[in-house]
Amino acid sequence: xxxxxxxxxxxxxxxxxVVAVNDLSMDINRGEIVALIGPNGAGKTTAFNMVTGVYxxxxxxxxxxxxxxxxxxxxxxxxxxVARTFQNIxxxxxxxxxxxxxxxxxxxxxxxxxxxxxxxxxxxxxRMRAETEKLLxxxxxxxxxxxxxxxxxxxxxxxxxxxRALATEPKLLLLDEPxxxxxxxxxxxxxxxxxxxxxxxxxxxxxxxHHMNLVMGISDRIYVIDFGKQIAEGTPAQVQDNPAVIAAYxxxxxxxxxxxxxxxxxxx
Amino acid sequence: MERNINRKRIDSATIISAAIVxxxxxxxxxxxxxxxxxxxxxxxxxxxxxxxxxxxxxxxxNGFTGIFSLGQAGFMLIGAYVYGIxxxxxxxxxxVYQYYSGGLVQFTLPVFVAMLLAGLxxxxxxxxxxxxxxxxxxxxxxxxxLGFAEIIRALFQWDKLGPVTNGSNMLRLFPTFxxxxxxxxxxxxxVYLSTLVPLLxxxxxxxxxILLINSTFGRALKAIRDDEIxxxxxGVRLASHKRLAFxxxxxxxGVGGAMLAMYQTTVQAKSFTTAMTYxxxxxxxxxxxxxxxxxxxxxxxxxxxxxxxxxxLDQKQMIGNFEVPLLRNGFRLVVFSIIIMIxxxxxxxxxxxxxxxxxxxxxxxRKKKGGASK
Numbered sequence: 001x002x003x004x005x006x007x008x009x010x011x012x013x014x015x016x017x018v019v020a021v022n023d024l025s026m027d028i029n030r031g032e033i034v035a036l037i038g039p040n041g042a043g044k045t046t047a048f049n050m051v052t053g054v055y056x057x058x059x060x061x062x063x064x065x066x067x068x069x070x071x072x073x074x075x076x077x078x079x080x081x082v083a084r085t086f087q088n089i090x091x092x093x094x095x096x097x098x099x100x101x102x103x104x105x106x107x108x109x110x111x112x113x114x115x116x117x118x119x120x121x122x123x124x125x126x127r128m129r130a131e132t133e134k135l136l137x138x139x140x141x142x143x144x145x146x147x148x149x150x151x152x153x154x155x156x157x158x159x160x161x162x163x164r165a166l167a168t169e170p171k172l173l174l175l176d177e178p179x180x181x182x183x184x185x186x187x188x189x190x191x192x193x194x195x196x197x198x199x200x201x202x203x204x205x206x207x208x209x210h211h212m213n214l215v216m217g218i219s220d221r222i223y224v225i226d227f228g229k230q231i232a233e234g235t236p237a238q239v240q241d242n243p244a245v246i247a248a249y250x251x252x253x254x255x256x257x258x259x260x261x262x263x264x265x266x267x268x
Numbered sequence: 269m270e271r272n273i274n275r276k277r278i279d280s281a282t283i284i285s286a287a288i289v290x291x292x293x294x295x296x297x298x299x300x301x302x303x304x305x306x307x308x309x310x311x312x313x314x315x316x317x318x319x320x321x322x323x324x325x326x327x328x329x330n331g332f333t334g335i336f337s338l339g340q341a342g343f344m345l346i347g348a349y350v351y352g353i354x355x356x357x358x359x360x361x362x363x364v365y366q367y368y369s370g371g372l373v374q375f376t377l378p379v380f381v382a383m384l385l386a387g388l389x390x391x392x393x394x395x396x397x398x399x400x401x402x403x404x405x406x407x408x409x410x411x412x413x414l415g416f417a418e419i420i421r422a423l424f425q426w427d428k429l430g431p432v433t434n435g436s437n438m439l440r441l442f443p444t445f446x447x448x449x450x451x452x453x454x455x456x457x458x459v460y461l462s463t464l465v466p467l468l469x470x471x472x473x474x475x476x477x478i479l480l481i482n483s484t485f486g487r488a489l490k491a492i493r494d495d496e497i498x499x500x501x502x503g504v505r506l507a508s509h510k511r512l513a514f515x516x517x518x519x520x521x522g523v524g525g526a527m528l529a530m531y532q533t534t535v536q537a538k539s540f541t542t543a544m545t546y547x548x549x550x551x552x553x554x555x556x557x558x559x560x561x562x563x564x565x566x567x568x569x570x571x572x573x574x575x576x577x578x579x580x581l582d583q584k585q586m587i588g589n590f591e592v593p594l595l596r597n598g599f600r601l602v603v604f605s606i607i608i609m610i611x612x613x614x615x616x617x618x619x620x621x622x623x624x625x626x627x628x629x630x631x632x633x634r635k636k637k638g639g640a641s642k
Contacts, residue, residue, distance in 0.1 A: 052501060078503040090498035092491050094558070094622065103487045107503025113512055116483040117476060125484065168503055 003030040004065065005172050005204045006051065011060035013046050013228075020046040022228035023060075028172070033198060033205040035219040037212075037239075039248060043228040044208045045087060048176055051206075052084050053077040064172070079107055083170035085161040087177045087208075091149040097160055098145040102132045104167035132167065138200065139163045139193075155186045159193075166201060173197075175207040179214050187211050191218045216240065224248065281629040288625070289471070296467060300460040308576045310463045312568065314445055315575065317470040318527040320567035323551040324474050324560050325520035330549075331557040332481055333513040334493030335402070336410045338545050339394075342417030343518040345540035346393055347386035347525025349424055352439035352535045353432060354382040360441040365434055372431040379443050383469070383526045390522025391515045393420075398514045402507070414542060424537040438536040445530050466527055473520050478560055480516065489513050554611050556618030561625045566618070578603055 008026040012019065021043040028034045036044050049055045051062055053074040061070045069077055092100050105128040111121035119125075136142040139159060144152060149160060158178055165173060175194070179187045191214050198205050209215045215222060216236040224232040224239060226248040232239050239245055296313065303309065322340060329335045354377040356364055365371035377385065401412045423429070425436040433439075448465040452458045480486055488509055491499035500506050529535045551570050555562030581600040585592045611619075 054497070054501075073505070074500040075503045075505045078501060084501055086498065086501075090495045090501075092494040092498065094490060094494050095487075099487060102484075103491045103499075103504075104502040106484050106488045106491075109484055111484065113480065113483075113485045113516075116485050117480040119479065119483075121484075128484065164502065 004028070004063075005030050005032075006065075006206065007061075007063040008047075008051065009061040009063060011047065011050055011057045011062070013043070013050055013055060014058045019228050021050065021057075021225075024225065024228070024230055026223055026230075028204060028206055030171075030204050031198075031202075032220045033194065033207070033218050035215045035222045036206070036208050036225065037210070037215055037222060038225040038231075042225045042248075044225065045176060046228075047225070048084065048174055048208060051077075052082060052174065075107065078168055078170075081169070081171035082174065083165035083168045083172075084174035085158070085165050085176055085178060087180065089154075089157050089161055091157060091160060091164070093148075093150045095149055096146050097141055097149050097152065098132060098136065100149045100160060101135060101164050101167045102128060104164045105132060107168060135163055135167055139166075139197070154181055158182070158190075162193075162197070166197065170201075170203065172204045172206060175205065175209075177208055177210060179209055179211045182211075184213075187214050190214065194218055279626075279630075281626040281633065284629050285625040293464065293467065293471070297464050300463050305457075305460060305462070312572045312576050313463050314466050314531050316568035316571040317466040318524055318531055319548065319551060319571055320564045321470040321473050321527065322521050322524035323548050323555065323563040323567050324477055325517045325524065326548050327552050327555075327557065327560065327563045328477055328481070328489075328520075329513055329517035331552060331559070332486065332493060333489040333510065335510055335514060336406050337413045337514065337517070338410045338542075338549070339397075339413035339417045339518070340521050340548050341540045341542065341544040342413075342420040343390040343394060343521035344525030344528060344544070345417075345420055345424060345537060346390045347522030348529040348535045348540070349433060349439065349525075349537070350386040350389040350522070351382050351526035351529050352442050354385060355379060355442040356439065357441065364439060364441055365431070367437060368430045368434065371434065379447075383523055386526040387519040387522040390525065391519040394515045394518030395511065398511050402510050402514060414545070417540075417542065417545065421537050421540055433537070436537070438534045439529075440534040443530070444533045466530070469523075469527065473523055474560065474564065477516075477520065481560070485509070485512070550608065554608070554615075554618055556620035556622060558622040559618065559620040559624060561623070562618050562620030565620070573607065574600075574604060 004027060006026070006028040008024060011021055011024045013021040024043075024047060026034075026036075036047060038044050046055065050057045053069070053072050053076065056071045061068055063069070064077070064080055064082065067080070069080065072080075092103060095103065109116075109121075109124060109128075111124055115121050116125075133142065133145075136145055139162070141156065141160060141163060144156065149157065152160060158181075162173075162175070162178065178194070179190050182190060194205060194207075195218055197203060207215075207219075219236055221234065222232075222236055222239045223230060224242070224245050231244045231248055232242045234242070300310065322344060326337075326340050329337050353373055354375075357376055358374060361374065362370040397413075397416050401409060401416070404412055424433045426433075427435050429435070445462045445466055448461045449457045450459040450461060481489075488499065488504045489512075491502065491504055492506060492509060496506060525540075532539075547570070551566045552563055554570065555564070555566030578600045581595055581603055582597050583595065585595050
């Protein structure tokens with residue numbers, strides 16, 4: 001049996017009377033690319049926010065490589081090797097590309113504010129800068145390193161967010177709709193890129209995505225949720241043929257024609 | 269080769285900036301020896317140095333970390349009192365604490381030790397009130413810190429604390445800026461340092477803040493300002509970093525308070541009003557939120573305009589036989605307000621925006637290079 005990276009155990013999240021995520025269980029093993037899909041408002045991002053500590057689940061547990069992290073702060077979870085990107089890009093707007101990635105190196109520091117202020121950590125500072133430079137070269141953003149992060153084209157901003165997440169030295173990378181707003185060509189490139197960084201950085205990838213081409217193309221396994229509940233799980237092929245999934249995506253209709261159209265929609 | 273690229277190189281613009289600052293210091297030193305010590309220039313420089321430090325400390329909190337704190341006057345008050353209480357010579361104490369039989373504290377600390385203590389005391393109070401207050405956001409935090417400053421002001425005037433704080437009476441007879449002058453055996457001043465030393469103290473403190481801002485911690489603070497959620501997701505612990513910024517900012521506000529005490533030669537709690545915080549906020553806004561250079565420049569401009577350049581507006585002025593209309597006591601403040609409105613309207617992001625002196629020099633260098641290549 002392969003090594004378990006993330007185990008989600010019967011997670012439930014309620015906001016007042018609304019159940020955003022209902023009894024969700026998942027397992028992600030080392031080296032996998034796992035996708036979480038579902039219609040808008042199905043609770044995908046809420047699930048992400050519980051894994052990364054933004055929300056504390058109402059019920060259930062989040063276990064990272066055997067360690068229960070339920071209720072830990074986001075920065076603690078990041079330190080344990082979970083990095084994420086955001087659905088609506090959240091780059092540090094006053095900083096350059098280089099500084100954005102460099103800032104993410106802060107959490108692996110050994111200096112305190114006094115040694116850092118009085119420059120007694122120059123070796124560490126040099127190491128941070130060297131690693132940032134290496135990372136930017138690897139994701140092909142080095143030529144843009146002195147540009148302001150927010151002045152980059154949209155696709156590059158998404159890329160920079162991934163680079164910044166990689167700078168925290170994660171084992172598990174969570175991507176929240178990385179292809180949102182990208183054209184088909186950019187989406188294809190992104191798929192190849194995700195596979196490439198997965199191998200290069202020895203990552204496990206967990207992504208939320210709406211572009212079915214991308215999801216079906218790169219995922220090892222897919223979880224489908226609707227109204228906060230899991231409705232299917234399996235390989236891309238299994239999920240595509242699952243009637244519950246098709247129904248969730250386009251609604252149930254007695255008409256056969258409608259259903260096959262929905263089927264095609266899911267197949268991409 | 270590889271190492272050379274990675275090292276954060278000290279470029280020529282930074283060196284030029286340092287040289288400019290050094291030249292200004294030398295100019296002040298020379299001016300102080302030549303000009304009469306009563307010149308308004310020195311008053312402005314002394315108060316400007318004090319305000320510059322407090323403005324930069326406020327900028328660290330409000331501009332670089334995004335914590336909208338309005339407690340500056342409170343922390344200055346703590347600093348001023350701690351400095352005053354511990355530096356009044358023992359022989360003068362009976363005189364100062366005349367209603368409290370000489371007061372409780374019966375020893376005197378060296379000036380610089382007392383200034384350090386002033387900063388530490390302010391930072392300690394910041395730590396304590398930071399525990400509840402830093403959980404608040406934006407305007408709620410502003411109101412809470414403003415309230416704190418008012419409470420501190422009332423507390424220090426409380427009669428029961430009189431043996432320490434001298435109640436609502438003023439503290440005086442402690443060493444002031446003039447005591448930095450070096451005197452000969454006959455009591456005559458041989459070297460004037462009463463302006464240079466405050467500028468140096470302020471410069472060293474601001475230098476430390478600049479170093480902090482440009483360190484990995486400074487980047488984390490800016491990340492919090494830009495996007496708290498992203499910063500936290502990148503592993504920046506919000507609570508401890510905000511507390512750090514708040515305490516360091518208050519530390520330097522405390523040191524600034526001690527300097528203000530030295531400038532004023534007396535300390536009285538009732539002068540540390542909310543209006544003082546607003547003055548400093550105004551300086552920060554005019555200088556540019558997120559620019560240390562801007563805060564420094566606007567401090568000196570603000571102090572010069574309010575204390576010196578606009579003074580003539582308060583008196584009758586005659587040009588030949590013509591009496592200039594409108595000029596009377598208080599008119600200065602009207603003009604001052606108009607100037608501020610103009611600045612705020614036409615320099616939305618302050619004089620400097622978020623740029624610093626080296627950035628401007630780099631801009632000039634690029635322009636020059638661009639021109640030469642054409």
